[in-house]
Amino acid sequence: MYLHLPSSRFRMPHAASSRHPRLYSSRVICSVALEHKARLGHCTKVPRNVNMESLKNGYLFPEISIREAEHAEKYPHAKLIKLGIGDTTRPIPHIITSAMAQKALALSTDAGYTGYGDEQGNKDLREAIANVVYKDKGVEWDEVFVSDGAQGDISRLQMLLGSGMTIAVQDPTFPAYVDSSIIVGQAGKFQEETGKFQNIVYMRCCPWNDFFPDLATTPRTDVIFFCSPNNPTGTAASRPQLERLVEFAKANGSIIVHDSAYASYISDDSPRSIFEIPGAKEVAIEISSFSKFAGFTGVRLGWAVVPKELKYSNGFPVRKDFNRIMCTCFNGASSISQAGGLACLSADGYQALCRSIDYYHENADIIIDAFTSLGLKVYGGKNAPYAWVQFPGRSSWEVFNEILERAHVVTVPGAGFGPGGEGYIRVSAFGSRECMLEASRRLKSLLK
């Protein structure tokens, strides 16, 4: 009952290698480069970083943007519906933007002008995060480091950890963990046959293990990147699952980097923070963000919690090194964005944001209904703004291309999140109600 059309009719640009679009072998790059060199004159004698050479594909979302643009050119009159990149669409409540506008305007006054803030973030915001987001979870304000978002924090954490680390990631998961790992040199060789990097442990998360890795067969690594609710599967780890993860990390002496960027979408009793689990402060860092919680994807604001109890093997506190990284490689989040973050955590701000999240949940229900009515199995959508739709036996880039071509709807091919994402697409619930309903109509009509 799933979508399938003759491939000849729906061959996309780049479909030749749908698993690794825009993957050119280094030999091709090299020969192109040598031609350029001859033609274009001066080349430096600086060798290209071998780690950068190891990166496969374009980064997923820019790649999808390119395909979107090509599609728009091909069908200039089609109304494209973008359920691809997980970008918020709801206006930000006025109580929050007016706090930012006020802060901006105050910068024109002698009394209100402020320059550099603390590299770790303003104390009032750090306190608000500790007291509101981590109420009763034992997180102290000086364990909170305010940042420009989780993506920057991931790469700063990778700089902190260095090339000698072994890491594990969920499979599928958000690509930035693997890509930043490749850049700092932890990943090892790419293995074409498995679609995996040699030194990275891929922890399969799929329906038959309730989207939680089989820890009994997971080798020890120094670091475990764990995203819950997971992007792309839209599933949150339950309390017993997170307890097992903390226990596993403790027994192995590993550090968990818990990404809770979607925690505000949790609608059941799954933990919203790893620090709800006893003992987690000894083994975990948490990164999180105002992006999806408050529609701050363009405003840029996030945070990391690095507990005082978390220590390297020699007893040195990880927090002290992370502090140093923030001071050296970062210079504080925008003071205006921080004023907005503070307003998000006020009682009225928080309540207004919950209404936006409800709206996205209703959108997710529409998406789930559309794909379910096509006879497809849909996961996620309840604890995250993503539906994870299964197309057994299909190439996810092929499904992506087919839906784009036939319904003018942009999704994300599951394979972009790791080999375990093959056979799935991720569909975002961010967007207007009208778009969701129209997308639903178009998708359902594909069967007619």
Next chain:
Amino acid sequence: MYLHLPSSRFRMPHAASSRHPRLYSSRVICSVALEHKARLGHCTKVPRNVNMESLKNGYLFPEISIREAEHAEKYPHAKLIKLGIGDTTRPIPHIITSAMAQKALALSTDAGYTGYGDEQGNKDLREAIANVVYKDKGVEWDEVFVSDGAQGDISRLQMLLGSGMTIAVQDPTFPAYVDSSIIVGQAGKFQEETGKFQNIVYMRCCPWNDFFPDLATTPRTDVIFFCSPNNPTGTAASRPQLERLVEFAKANGSIIVHDSAYASYISDDSPRSIFEIPGAKEVAIEISSFSKFAGFTGVRLGWAVVPKELKYSNGFPVRKDFNRIMCTCFNGASSISQAGGLACLSADGYQALCRSIDYYHENADIIIDAFTSLGLKVYGGKNAPYAWVQFPGRSSWEVFNEILERAHVVTVPGAGFGPGGEGYIRVSAFGSRECMLEASRRLKSLLK
């Protein structure tokens, strides 16, 4: 005629090792750590990154903040004047903050809401930077990458370059180049006897070479970090000097990373960009910032120019890899800050900012006058908001401590910028006119 007092009277906290304050040997850390381990329970089995262990001291400016705080506690009634950290103090012109306030408020409307921008920055801002800052210098908009500031760009460049690079820095210079180099593993061992890292080439910049390195004796490195106007010396390289640098880089196949964060303070005919030098696009990256130009130290906005002509030894364009780094490790600068950046580059915004820069120049004249009247030799201050004051034969941390103790004025010890900064202090011209005049009075009275 320079300041000098019996050391017994002015021994500061941490003065025991004034050259390397807060430098603890790894053995001390280790033994402390083992005690902690026994006392505090769980340690992970994750080894501390050896590169992080190699970092000496605290990062300079946080270290100074700590000393400031200690001083304030010791003298609760003293009015401290902060001429240390180079932080802007003048309110931002209203035309710029109102653009940011408008952008913030627009985020509450359906029509004005925007989420993720391009990771490289909004096209209108990239165009404005290319057209206004780089007018007639041949920089194209898609060679401009908007960021949250130069400090972040330096560490992203280091991630791009990787651990295998050899680097050269001016001595003295802004500490982030060396510190980020240590973090990614380029620096090698620290040599106590020289105060230098083994694998870093320190290019001495001092009065007797007109603050420009002796290139004839400078070994080839892959990368040359070159800050002009230089922080801390406040001196800008002249056109013939920059021409020699470009020629040197070209002959050696090196990449120059030119930091022009203070270019807007240049008051003579020194180039404001390395791209004023013919051929520079084949050998240079430029990083720059709105921080000191527009008072955006807290707003956070900067940019890097990576020319299409700049290529690795295999002919691969550096710009393509930098683009990938921006997409993977960064997620775009705040949309509100970017709206402010655009207003800075409007005709009215630019003109208003020039008045702030004039104000700081006048401040610098007051500082220069004060130290000169003490019989000291003062450099800089004409092309940058920093005066570089020479105390021949003195320890710069000792001078820093003495001025703090006797005049309640915070400066920056030159040694914090590299061994070539020993014997100098940096004095910032950022601050109110009243503060400058009061600091000048206090300093002059030290001789009475």
